[in-house]
Amino acid sequence: MIFPSPIHALNWLSSTVDSSQVLAIFSKLFTSDDAFRPDEFDVDAKSGFFPPAPLPKLPDEFAEWEAAFAAAPGILALGEDKSEEALSKRSDGAWWRSNARSWPVKDIDILCGDIRLLQRAHMVLASLLHFYVHSLPPTDSAIIVPKSIAIPLVKVSRELSMAPVLTFADTVLWNWELIDPSLPVRVDNMRYLNIFSGTETERAFYLASAAVELKGVEMLDIFNRFQNLPASSYTDAHVMAQLAKDLGQLASIVNELTQIFQSMRETVDPTDFYWAVRPWWAGATSKGPNHPGWIFEGVPNGDSAHLDLGGASAGQSSVMHALDVFLDIDHRLATKRKPAPSEPNRRADLGFMQRMWRYMPGKHREYLTRLRSVRPVVERAPSLRDSYNAAVRALKTLRDFHIRIVAIYVVTKAGSTPPARFALDEHEGTEGTQKNGPARGTGGSEVSNLLKAGRDATQRALLQE
Ligand code: HEM
Structure with a gap:
């Protein structure tokens, strides 16, 4: 069958197959050679940012x-x-x-x-x-x-x-x-290998993070489909209807992520998390700017002034950053949006999210660099506004909940005395325990201000009804 244009083909497709398949088929048929292929960025269709199978041992x-x-x-x-x-x-x-x-x-x-x-x-x-x-x-x-x-x-x-x-x-x-x-790769079929602290809390944290990543694969499907839509299709009613559906689906997925975060309250113990687990992830800068940090022997310029030695954080999860890119959450306060940023927003570590990209595998960072935001399309298509806003609201709710978790697991613990069973010296400054200062996260950022600024930046992405 020959079609005079891609849109004619789309109309024919819409009348013959399930509408949820339309966008996928359309993208496959009409995208050019420079089509967006996640596997080029080491992103797997089934396991997302996880490798498709466990890594082999070293020779x-x-x-x-x-x-x-x-x-x-x-x-x-x-x-x-x-x-x-x-x-x-x-x-x-x-x-x-x-x-x-x-x-x-x-x-x-x-x-x-x-x-x-x-x-x-x-x-x-x-x-x-x-x-x-x-x-x-x-x-x-x-x-x-x-x-x-x-x-x-x-x-x-x-x-x-x-x-x-x-x-x-x-x-x-x-x-x-x-x-x-x-x-297959599923949370209930994964066993974590290295547990620094030997605690069930650490294992549960990794499993919950894995659940977020694997749920995120459904989001990546949505992003990839959008990515491969030619700009000429943005005026087509079928394409826009499917995109609205995808954005609605995105909101439901983000709500499910919030439920995964909620489930951590049952499996991750705040005291073990703060005193036994988190210190192992700390990087060279987590004890604040006055600590001399680490020196990598035999490496020219091998110190934290020249190397990224911030330490591990779920803030480096590429799937969460992909969501930000797709919705165009402006963490750097680079665009004028309403409401205007508060004073604490402006004082927050505005470069934090971008800095976290350097802790991701380079291929995943490339994926984020290539990913386009749906927001400019929504700005021109009022029919997408509600579903886009629903996704943004869902992400704001997720960040609200994350702030509550961090208050329980980090902020209230910072500066407190470790329980006797940990037998830690009070003054020794486990990550974030600086007696007279705010709680600090991986890399030394002030946690509360940072996370609230991220939540407010999310809110600011909402488009006026
Ligand atoms: C007990 C559970 C958790 C605690 C206590 C916690 C704690 C924190 C802290 C302290 C930060 C500030 C930056 C830093 O220190 O690195 C942060 C940021 C972040 N965390 Fe979590 N986290 C938890 C669970 C998760 C999970 C499961 C994910 C998703 C995989 C996640 C994703 C993020 C992201 C994306 C950021 C960057 C800031 C933002 O996007 O708002 N966190 N978290």
Whole structure:
């Protein structure tokens, strides 16, 4: 059959197939060679930003890294932990660290070209880095990261174009195996490998984050479909009707994300989270600007002034950033929108969200760079406004809830005295415990102000009815 134009084809399609398939078929038929293909950005159709299968172990040449990685949770405790159990681990921990210092500096060339092996190497090395640093006795001096870890980690990170430190990808995206390898990647079929603190709370946090990522795959479908619509279709009633439906669906998905966040209240214990789990994720800058941070031995300019060493945060989840890009949430306050930003909004760390992009794998960052926002289309099509606004409102509700979670899990804990069972020294300043200042997040940002500014930026995306 020959159609005089894509729109004629669309009309014919609409009369013959289920309307939910129209956009997908239309995009496939009429997009050009530079079509948006998520797999080019290491985004899988079924597992999204997760790799489609668990990462393979590193080749035998790297057996020392793999063995130290597997043994670390049983051997090491937080350096600031003075509990009996932690004290009983001290000498084995010192041995583990001296062993790591004695490794030769391994060449990573044989891993280059295989993205899965590079990802595994990043996950293993970044975890070794955090085990090493955070199991040391607390100190006010700079922490020297041995060259056996520092040099290959920096090289692998350059290959992947991401920060040489523990990230969301290392803790959540790459840190699992399948319980039953014959079944697909689903939250109830994933077992997390490295649990720094050994707590169920840490495991539950990773699983909830995984649930967000996998639910997010449904959002990515919507973004990808939109991405492949030619601009000429924006005036077509069928396309607009389907887009309105997709935006409505997006709002429902975001509401489901809020439910996943809510479920964390039952599985993630605030006290364990703050005192036992979070300190392991902290980066070189989390103790504030006066701490000298970390020095990567053998790496030119190997300090936090030159390397991104902020540490791991769910704020690095590419799926959440993709949602922001698609809806065009203006975290930097770069566009004039109403209501005008408050004083605290302006004082917030406006570069935080953009900075988090550097902690994502380079391919995922490229995906975000290529993703277009639906907002300019909605601005010209009043029929889309309600469903767009519904999606924005759903995201604002999610951020409201996230702020409440952070108040319970971080803000009220900051500056408080650790419960006796953690046997931590009060003054030692676990991440965010600065006695006289506001709670700080990964990378040292003031948490409350930052998150409220993000919530208000979301609200500001609403289009006037
Ligand atoms: C117990 C649960 C959680 C706590 C205590 C928590 C805590 C925080 C904190 C303190 C920040 C500020 C920045 C930082 O420190 O890195 C933050 C930001 C962020 N978190 Fe969470 N988080 C939780 C769950 C999650 C989950 C499950 C996700 C999604 C995968 C998520 C996504 C984000 C995002 C995208 C940001 C950036 C700011 C924003 O988008 O509003 N968080 N979180």
